[in-house]
Amino acid sequence: MRLESGGEPPLIRTPGELCATVAAHPSLRACAVGAQDEARVGLRLGEAELILLWPSVWRDASALEPERARAAARGSALVLVGADADFAGLLPTLRERGVLQAVVLPACADRLAVELQSAFENLDLRRRGAERKQTLDRYKYELQELLDTSRALASERDVRKLLAAILLNARQITGADAGSVYVVEGQAEDVRDRVLHFMLSQNDSVQIDLTEATLPIDGKSIVGAAVILRESINLPDLYALEFGTNPYGFQHDRSFDEKIGYQTRSMLTVPMRSARDEVIGVIQLINKKRDPKRKLAKDGDFESNVVPFDQGSAELAGALAAQAGVSLENALLYEEVRSLFEGFVHASVIAIESRDPTTSGHSQRVATLTVELARVVDRIDQGPLAPLKFGFDALKKIEYAGLLHDFGKVGVREKVLVKAKKLYDSDRQLILSRFDYIKKALEADHLRALSEAARASWPEREADLKARLHEIDRFVELILRANEPTVLPEGGFDALKELAARTYCTPGGEERPFLEPDELVALSIPRGSLTDVERIEIESHVTHTYNFLRKIPWGRLYGDIPMIAGSHHEKLDGSGYPRHLPARTIPVEAKMMTISDIFDALTASDRPYKKAMAADKALAIIESEVKAGKCDPELFRVFVEAQVFKRVLSG
Numbered sequence: 031m032r033l034e035s036g037g038e039p040p041l042i043r044t045p046g047e048l049c050a051t052v053a054a055h056p057s058l059r060a061c062a063v064g065a066q067d068e069a070r071v072g073l074r075l076g077e078a079e080l081i082l083l084w085p086s087v088w089r090d091a092s093a094l095e096p097e098r099a100r101a102a103a104r105g106s107a108l109v110l111v112g113a114d115a116d117f118a119g120l121l122p123t124l125r126e127r128g129v130l131q132a133v134v135l136p137a138c139a140d141r142l143a144v145e146l147q148s149a150f151e152n153l154d155l156r157r158r159g160a161e162r163k164q165t166l167d168r169y170k171y172e173l174q175e176l177l178d179t180s181r182a183l184a185s186e187r188d189v190r191k192l193l194a195a196i197l198l199n200a201r202q203i204t205g206a207d208a209g210s211v212y213v214v215e216g217q218a219e220d221v222r223d224r225v226l227h228f229m230l231s232q233n234d235s236v237q238i239d240l241t242e243a244t245l246p247i248d249g250k251s252i253v254g255a256a257v258i259l260r261e262s263i264n265l266p267d268l269y270a271l272e273f274g275t276n277p278y279g280f281q282h283d284r285s286f287d288e289k290i291g292y293q294t295r296s297m298l299t300v301p302m303r304s305a306r307d308e309v310i311g312v313i314q315l316i317n318k319k320r321d322p323k324r325k326l327a328k329d330g331d332f333e334s335n336v337v338p339f340d341q342g343s344a345e346l347a348g349a350l351a352a353q354a355g356v357s358l359e360n361a362l363l364y365e366e367v368r369s370l371f372e373g374f375v376h377a378s379v380i381a382i383e384s385r386d387p388t389t390s391g392h393s394q395r396v397a398t399l400t401v402e403l404a405r406v407v408d409r410i411d412q413g414p415l416a417p418l419k420f421g422f423d424a425l426k427k428i429e430y431a432g433l434l435h436d437f438g439k440v441g442v443r444e445k446v447l448v449k450a451k452k453l454y455d456s457d458r459q460l461i462l463s464r465f466d467y468i469k470k471a472l473e474a475d476h477l478r479a480l481s482e483a484a485r486a487s488w489p490e491r492e493a494d495l496k497a498r499l500h501e502i503d504r505f506v507e508l509i510l511r512a513n514e515p516t517v518l519p520e521g522g523f524d525a526l527k528e529l530a531a532r533t534y535c536t537p538g539g540e541e542r543p544f545l546e547p548d549e550l551v552a553l554s555i556p557r558g559s560l561t562d563v564e565r566i567e568i569e570s571h572v573t574h575t576y577n578f579l580r581k582i583p584w585g586r587l588y589g590d591i592p593m594i595a596g597s598h599h600e601k602l603d604g605s606g607y608p609r610h611l612p613a614r615t616i617p618v619e620a621k622m623m624t625i626s627d628i629f630d631a632l633t634a635s636d637r638p639y640k641k642a643m644a645a646d647k648a649l650a651i652i653e654s655e656v657k658a659g660k661c662d663p664e665l666f667r668v669f670v671e672a673q674v675f676k677r678v679l680s681g
Contacts, residue, residue, distance in 0.1 A: 266338035302355035397432025399626035438574025
């Protein structure tokens with residue numbers, strides 16, 4: 031915009047004289063005179079415009095503000111015209127008032143030309159500076175967007191959520207109306223022997239419900255070509271390509287576009303690489319828009335609002351794809367590790383239940399109940415439970431702890447785990463065999479005692495034998511009744527003691543009691559089927575669970591699992607086991623699991639040693655534990671009010 035100087039016209043003072051000079055001066059002929067009145071002149075050179083104001087307009091500062099606003103709206107620059115005296119003390123504040131420059135009049139034509147040239151150059155510098163600032167701001171924004179996106183992607187481990195976030199961010203930074211994400215699947219050495227899994231799509235203009243699908247990796251598809259070539263493919267307009275042919279060898283079938291009323295015009299396809307530089311996925315962006323806010327609703331919109339993806343967009347998409355590839359690889363590895371770990375957890379549950387088939391499903395039900403209770407608690411926004419929040423990782427931690435809470439049963443003798451009655455089957459059979467022997471011994475003694483002299487008293491002896499044999503049968507009945515895991519009728523324990531005090535003679539001549547001491551102890555169990563020693567052994571499963579789970583390197587997120595699983599039999603009053611923890615040291619997750627564990631143990635299907643209990647009766651029993659200060663009252667209230675227990679009853 032350099033103006034050439036020339037001529038020496040007379041001194042210029044007024045707007046009219048200035049306009050005449052512009053029209054006549056060789057260096058100013060490129061300028062066009064716009065609006066003109068007694069105090070204003072508009073000059074345009076190309077797209078640049080100057081608004082020259084005389085003192086009658088700008089001397090009053092309040093009158094200058096509307097001029098500045100109008101100039102800013104038009105993209106023009108203000109130039110103040112006046113005598114030296116008019117600018118006294120004002121020049122330092124011109125820029126603060128939004129003024130580009132001051133021109134002192136009167137002045138000759140050459141000087142005026144230089145002043146105007148300087149003004150246009152200053153305006154050009156200002157414009158370039160604004161463009162540079164805009165570019166810099168844009169770069170800063172894009173960089174910040176990439177950094178924010180990188181942080182967000184790095185923290186997301188759910189593959190589907192991650193892919194959705196990758197595609198959304200790629201579309202946002204490139205201005206794409208639509209897009210899709212594909213993941214490379216398979217382990218074959220040659221990538222062509224693997225497949226592309228179409229995972230999801232997004233479209234701001236039309237609603238499309240696409241099902242997941244797979245396609246081969248070959249040159250017939252654009253995404254397949256991007257995988258094979260390992261580079262981005264930027265197509266300015268697919269409709270401008272000859273159908274079925276292009277430099278890459280792939281095809282574009284418009285039938286889908288015609289079916290949904292959409293046009294796939296500009297397209298940018300970017301491969302995602304892993305840290306090992308393997309292509310593991312593809313981002314496909316469709317239809318970059320001039321105006322990101324406008325939808326592509328009709329044919330004309332695709333002509334007027336869709337533009338090719340420029341180099342800047344391609345670079346941004348490439349930078350995002352680089353980060354996305356690493357994040358996707360991490361998420362896939364995490365998913366693989368999680369699947370392996372969950373397989374281990376469920377295999378452990380199978381191992382537990384194989385030791386005690388009567389409790390099959392208990393671990394899964396306790397995990398389900400506890401996770402559901404945690405979800406309900408997470409939604410509470412007032413009261414003592416409001417501070418408790420359980421996100422994805424916290425719920426997973428609870429689920430794993432619930433599934434493994436009884437794993438320590440592998441350290442308990444199987445016959446104790448499945449003991450349905452007070453006597454083990456082998457001990458019961460031994461006692462029955464013993465009493466059979468006693469009966470046979472009585473019969474043998476009876477026969478040996480017979481003699482010719484004693485035959486006269488045969489009927490009395492026969493009656494005595496029958497009475498003694500009948501007594502033995504009653505003893506056996508007593509033992510069988512006592513063997514049931516229920517409370518004996520009144521006098522039953524005394525009868526057992528009397529029975530244990532009686533003796534018989536073994537084949538070797540040794541005198542032994544009808545009931546051995548350990549048999550008497552077992553049959554004298556007041557309730558249930560376990561002796562004190564056996565109950566302690568059963569309770570030791572919690573310690574075994576804790577010690578076993580402690581050996582697993584759970585990491586920071588799941589490090590509490592051993593403590594949670596190992597505390598599900600602790601009670602708030604310290605009466606629980608195995609460590610008699612006070613309420614304040616019991617993890618809240620364990621307090622929730624305690625309620626779930628008791629409920630399922632009471633309501634589970636019939637077991638050899640108990641009948642299934644109705645839900646209302648089971649809740650009443652837990653309520654009594656709450657009133658006794660053993661279970662958490664707030665958690666139990668939520669368990670009941672939210673009907674959490676129906677999660678397993680309905681299943």
